[in-house]
Amino acid sequence: MSRTRMAERGEATRRALCLATEALVAEHGLEAATLRRIAEASGQRNVAAVTYHFGTVPQLLRAIVEMRLVEAEVMRAEAIASFTDPMQIDAFSAWLHVVRSALSPPDEQAAFAHVRFLLHMRLAGLLSDPFDPAVDRTGTPALEFLLGRIREQMRHIPPHIAQARIGLCGLMYWNAVVLYLEAEDGRPQAQRELRDILADVEASAKYIIELI
Numbered sequence: 001m002s003r004t005r006m007a008e009r010g011e012a013t014r015r016a017l018c019l020a021t022e023a024l025v026a027e028h029g030l031e032a033a034t035l036r037r038i039a040e041a042s043g044q045r046n047v048a049a050v051t052y053h054f055g056t057v058p059q060l061l062r063a064i065v066e067m068r069l070v071e072a073e074v075m076r077a078e079a080i081a082s083f084t085d086p087m088q089i090d091a092f093s094a095w096l097h098v099v100r101s102a103l104s105p106p107d108e109q110a111a112f113a114h115v116r117f118l119l120h121m122r123l124a125g126l127l128s129d130p131f132d133p134a135v136d137r138t139g140t141p142a143l144e145f146l147l148g149r150i151r152e153q154m155r156h157i158p159p160h161i162a163q164a165r166i167g168l169c170g171l172m173y174w175n176a177v178v179l180y181l182e183a184e185d186g187r188p189q190a191q192r193e194l195r196d197i198l199a200d201v202e203a204s205a206k207y208i209i210e211l212i
Contacts, residue, residue: 098146
């Protein structure tokens with residue numbers, strides 16, 4: 001087998017592991033991300049596949065976040081380019097483009113798997129603070145630009161309050177998706193379209209972000 005073919009096969013295996021783990025965590029939580037269950041979910045016969053390709057499960061989880069961040073860069077860059085003057089993007093619009101880009105990434109193996117995966121990661125304290133300037137976002141300039149617009153326009157607010165507001169808005173958005181999915185068993189909320197529910201959340205987030 002040629003080196004090119006081997007590299008392609010290795011990349012395909014890594015992506016399969018990422019997608020399977022994302023769905024596994026989305027459905028069952030971080031405690032489900034064991035070597036055995038990940039191997040089974042991704043169709044790998046060898047339970048050491050994660051160790052071989054990523055080193056550890058935490059490194060695999062981080063690789064999933066990075067994979068989706070890079071994929072979302074295209075959407076974020078297009079959103080920025082749609083403005084005549086990107087420097088006029090307000091904080092709420094910047095936040096909206098950040099969260100919406102996580103809703104429908106390619107190849108999800110379960111409904112809104114990435115959003116649910118991120119929620120588990122966030123609640124476990126495994127996601128970096130978007131306001132932390134020390135976080136290296138070299139490979140995601142569009143994301144860094146949007147976060148910069150948020151920080152710039154919320155600079156009159158004490159940093160810990162701005163951080164709490166953005167964190168609250170993100171949790172509201174992600175939880176709305178999760179609760180909608182859980183309500184599909186026939187409870188009243190399931191009768192509403194998800195886009196209508198998210199529109200309500202976005203209106204609340206706009207108020208929170210723009211509150212002086």
